[in-house]
Amino acid sequence: MQIRFFLITLFVRFAIVSAQDSLTDENALDTGAFNQTVSTGKKADDKNKLEYLPGVFFVSEADEYKSSAGYGSNVQFYGKAYLKATKADIGSLYAGFNFNYFLYAAADNPFFRAFYQLQKPDPSLVSASLSELHFSFDVDKLVFVRIGKQLISWGASYFWTPEDFINMQQAQPTVLSVVDIRKGKPGLRIHIPLHSANLFLFTDFSSIVVPGQPIGTLAETIGQAWRLDGVIAGVNLGTVGYASKNGPTHIGFDATGNALATDIYGELALNMAKKNYYTPTYAYSIGAAHPFGKEKNWTGRGEFYYNDTGYADTKLSTLPPGAFTPFYSGKYYAYGEISGTELLSTTLDVSLFALINLADLSYSPTIQCTIDLPGVLPFTIFARYFGGRSDREFTSAFGGSAWQVGARIVVDL
Numbered sequence: 001m002q003i004r005f006f007l008i009t010l011f012v013r014f015a016i017v018s019a020q021d022s023l024t025d026e027n028a029l030d031t032g033a034f035n036q037t038v039s040t041g042k043k044a045d046d047k048n049k050l051e052y053l054p055g056v057f058f059v060s061e062a063d064e065y066k067s068s069a070g071y072g073s074n075v076q077f078y079g080k081a082y083l084k085a086t087k088a089d090i091g092s093l094y095a096g097f098n099f100n101y102f103l104y105a106a107a108d109n110p111f112f113r114a115f116y117q118l119q120k121p122d123p124s125l126v127s128a129s130l131s132e133l134h135f136s137f138d139v140d141k142l143v144f145v146r147i148g149k150q151l152i153s154w155g156a157s158y159f160w161t162p163e164d165f166i167n168m169q170q171a172q173p174t175v176l177s178v179v180d181i182r183k184g185k186p187g188l189r190i191h192i193p194l195h196s197a198n199l200f201l202f203t204d205f206s207s208i209v210v211p212g213q214p215i216g217t218l219a220e221t222i223g224q225a226w227r228l229d230g231v232i233a234g235v236n237l238g239t240v241g242y243a244s245k246n247g248p249t250h251i252g253f254d255a256t257g258n259a260l261a262t263d264i265y266g267e268l269a270l271n272m273a274k275k276n277y278y279t280p281t282y283a284y285s286i287g288a289a290h291p292f293g294k295e296k297n298w299t300g301r302g303e304f305y306y307n308d309t310g311y312a313d314t315k316l317s318t319l320p321p322g323a324f325t326p327f328y329s330g331k332y333y334a335y336g337e338i339s340g341t342e343l344l345s346t347t348l349d350v351s352l353f354a355l356i357n358l359a360d361l362s363y364s365p366t367i368q369c370t371i372d373l374p375g376v377l378p379f380t381i382f383a384r385y386f387g388g389r390s391d392r393e394f395t396s397a398f399g400g401s402a403w404q405v406g407a408r409i410v411v412d413l
Contacts, residue, residue, distance in 0.1 A: 048087060048088045048089040049087070050085060050086070050087045051085070051086050051087070052083065052084070052085050052086075053083070053084040053085075053086070054081075054082070054083045054084075055081070055082050055083075055084075055412070055413060056079065056080070056081045056082075056411075056412075056413045057079045057080045057081075057179050057410075057411075057412050057413075058077070058079040058410070058411040058412075058413065059077070059078050059079045059178055059179055059408060059409070059410050059411075060075075060076075060077050060408065060409045060411075061075070061076050061077075061078075061406060061407070061408040061409075062074070062075045062076075062406055062407050062408075063075075063076075063404060063405070063406040064404070064405050064406065065112060065398065065402055065403070065404050066402060066403045067111070067112075067386075067398040067399055067400050067401060067402035067403070068399065068400045068401070069109045069110075069111045069112070069398065069399030069400060070107065070108040070109030070111070070112060070399075071107070071108055071109075071112065072105075072106070072107045072112030072115060072116065072398075073104075073105070073106045073107070074102060074103075074104065074105040074106070074116065074121070075102070075103040075104055076100070076101065076102050076103065076105075077099075077100070077101045077103070078098075078099060078100040078101070078179070078181065079098075079099060079179050079181075080096055080097065080098055080099070080131065080179055080180070080181060081096070081097050081099065082094065082095065082096040082097070082132075083095050090137065091135060091136050091137030091138070092135070092136045092137075093134075093135050093136075094132060094133070094134055094135075094136070094148075095130075095132070095133050096130075096131040096132040096133070097128055097129065097130055097131060098128065098129050098131045098181045098183070099126055099127065099128045100126070100127045100128075100181075101123075101125075101126045101127065102119070102121035102122065102123055103123060104121075104123060105119070105121040109399065110399075111397065111398055111399035112398070114397075115397050115398070129183065130149065130183070131149075131151070131181070131182065131183050131184060132148070132149055132150050132151060132183075132184045133148050133149045134146050134147060134148025134149060134150045134184075135147055135148055142192070142193075143190060143191070143192055144190070144191040144192075144193075145188070145189070145190055145191075146188075146189040146191075147187075147188045147189070148186065148187075149183075149184045149185065149186045150184040150185065150186075150187065150189065151167060151180070151182060151184040151185075152164075152166045152167060152184075152185070152189065152202060152225075153171075154166070154200070154227050154238070154240055155238075155240070155252075155254055155267055156236070156238065156254035156255065156256045156265040156266065156267055157254070157265055157266065157267050157285045157287060157303065158173055158265070158287055158289070158301065158303060159173050159285070159287065159303045159305070159327075159335045159355075160267070160285035160303065160305040160327070160328070160333070161267065161285075162252070162267050162268070162269035162283040162284060162285055162305070162307075163240045163250075163252025163253070163254060163267045163268070163269040165225060165240065165241075165242035165250040165252065165269070166185060166187075166202060166204065166225050166242065167182060167184075167185065168182070168183060168185060168206070169182040169183070170325065170327070170328055172327070175337070175351065175353055175366070175368075178408070178410055179410075185204060185205075185206045186204075186205040186206055187202050187203050187204045187205050187206070188201075188202070188203040188205075189201070189202045190202075194230075196230050196231070197228060197229060197230030198227075198228070198229055198230065199226070199227070199228050200226065200227040200228075201224070201225070201226050202224070202225040202226070202227075203222060203223070203224055203225075204222065204223035204224070204225060204242075204244075205222065206223070207221040207222070207223065207244070208221045208222065219245065220245055220246065221244075221245075221246075222244065222245075223242060223243070223244040223247070224242070224243055224244070225240070225241065225242040225243075226240070226241050227239070227240045227241075229254075234257060234258070235255055235256070235257040236255065236256040236257070237253075237254070237255050238253070238254045238255070239251070239252065239253050239254075240252035240253075240254070248271050248272055248273040248274065249272045249277070250269065250270065250271055250272070251269075251270045251272065251280075252267060252268060252269045252270070253267070253268045254266065254267040254268070261290065261291065262288050262289065262290040263288060263289045263290070264286075264287075264288045265286070265287055265288070266284065266285060266286035266287070267284060267285050267286075268282065268283075268284040269282060269283045269284065270282050271283075271309075281308045281309045282308045283305070283306060283307045283308060283309075283310075284305070284306055285303060285304065285305045285306075286303070286304055287301065287302060287303030287304065287335075288301070288302055288303075289301040293340070297340055297341050297342055297343070298338070298339070298340045299337075299338070299339050299340075300337070300338050301335075301336070301337040301338075301339075302334070302335065302336050302337075303334070303335040303336075304332070304333070304334050304335075305327075305328075305332060305333045305334075305335075306331070306332045307328065307329070307330065307331055307332070310328075310329055310330050310331035310332070310359065311324070311329055311330055311331060311359065311360075312331050312359045312360075313359055313360045313361070313392075314359075314360065314392075315391040315392070315396075316391055316392065316393065316396040317391050317396065324393075326393065327355070330357040330358075330359045330360065330393060331358075331359040332357075332358045332359055333355065333356065333357055333358060334355075334356050334358055335353070335354070335355050335356075336353065336354050337351065337352070337353035337354075338351070338352050338353070339351035339352070339353070346372070347371060347372050347373060348369060348370070348371055348372075349369065349370040349372075350367075350368075350369050350370075351366075351367070351368050351369075352365070352366070352367045353365070353366055354366070355394075357388075357392065357393045357394065360388065360389070360392040360393055361388050361389070361392070362386070362387065362388030362389065362392035362393045362394035362395055363386075363387050363388055363394060364384060364385065364386050364387070364394045365384070365385055365387075366382060366383070366384040366385075367382065367383055368380055368381065368382030368383075369381055369382070377409055377411065378409070378410070379407060379408065379409045380407070380408045380409075380410070381405075381406070381407050381408075382405070382406055382407075382408070383403070383404070383405045384403070384404040384405075384406075385401070385402075385403055385404075386398060386401060386402045386403075386404070387401045388401070
C-alpha cells in the first residue's frame with residue numbers, strides 16, 4: 001500500500017512539474033499554487049498567440065479645376081490597405097499596399113489633359129502597388145530590428161524635411177496629402193535605445209538590384225544611414241547621416257524645443273560631393289507652431305525652407321522632365337497656417353494655409369472645412385488657388401492661374 005501511494009505521489013509530482021516547471025517542490029502538491037500556475041501559463045499562451053491587425057485608409061475625392069485655359073474634373077478613390085500579423089514571442093510581419101482608382105477624369109484643353117495623363121487614369125482597373133513589407137523583432141528588448149521594404153521617418157520639421165536622405169519620395173504634410181502613399185526602400189533598420197538617447201542604423205539595399213541593369217555587388221552599391229538623437233536641457237537634438245561608395249555623403253542636424261508655449265523646430269542638411277567634399281551644398285528649414293484661444297484649440301504655424309542649389313525664377317517648361325521636385329527644387333519657400341479644431345460643439349474643423357515659392361513668386365492658398373455631423377460620415381470641403389506668373393511652379397500644370405474646389409471623405413477602418 002505504501003509503495004502504491006509512493007508511486008501515485010511521484011506520478012502526480014512529475015506531471016505537475018512537466019506541465020509547468022515554474023512550480024517549486026514546496027508548492028507542487030498545493031492545489032492553489034497549481035491553479036495559479038496553470039492560469040499564468042494560459043495568460044502567457046494568450047499573450048503569445050498570433051494576432052492580426054488589418055486596416056484600410058480609404059479616401060474618396062472629387063475635384064474641379066478652372067483656369068483661363070479651360071477646365072479639368074475628376075472623381076478618385078485612393079488610399080492604403082495593410083495587414084499586420086504579430087506573435088509576441090517571435091515578432092511581427094507588416095504588409096502595406098497603396099491603391100488608386102479614377103472613376104473618371106475629364107478635360108477640355110491640352111494642359112489638363114497632360115495633367116491627368118501623368119496620373120494614368122483608367123476606370124477599368126485599380127492601380128495597386130506594394131508600399132511596405134517588413135518583419136520586425138527584438139533581441140531581449142535591447143535591440144529592435146526591422147528588415148524589408150520600409151518607410152523611414154526621421155527629422156523634426158512639419159512641412160519640409162531636407163534631412164530625409166533615405167526615402168525615394170519626399171513626405172508631404174497632411175494638409176496636402178491626407179494619406180502617405182509613398183513607397184518604402186528595401187533595407188535593414190536597427191534601433192538601439194541608449195540610456196538617454198536613441199541610435200538608429202539603416203542599411204540601404206535599394207541600389208543593389210535596379211530593373212534593366214546588371215545586379216551590383218554589396219560593396220559598390222550598398223548605402224548606410226544612421227541617426228542619433230536625445231534630449232539635452234529640454235531640447236530634442238538629432239543628427240542624421242547617409243554614405244555610400246559612389247555617392248555623396250549627407251549629414252543632417254535637427255532640433256525641436258519649446259519656448260513661451262511655442263514649438264520651435266528646424267533641420268539642416270549638408271550634401272558633401274566627392275569632388276567638393278569640403279565645400280558642401282546645403283538646405284535648411286525652420287518653423288514654429290503656437291496654440292492659442294481660450295481652449296487652445298487654435299494653432300498658428302509658420303515655416304521657411306531654403307535650398308542652396310535650388311532654382312531661382314525659372315520657367316518650368318525649359319527644364320528637362322524630372323528635374324523639378326515640387327516644394328523642394330525652388331530656392332526658397334514659405335508656409336503659413338491658421339487652423340482650429342472642434343468648433344461649433346466639436347462638429348467643425350477649419351484650416352487656412354498658404355504656400356509660396358519666393359523665388360518665382362507663384363503661390364497657393366487653401367481654405368478647408370471638415371464637418372462631422374451625427375449620423376453622417378465626416379467630410380471635408382476645400383477651395384484652393386494657384387497664382388503667379390505663367391509657367392512657374394504653381395501655374396505651369398494649368399496653363400496659368402487656376403482654381404480648385406473639391407470634396408473629400410476619409411474613412412479609417
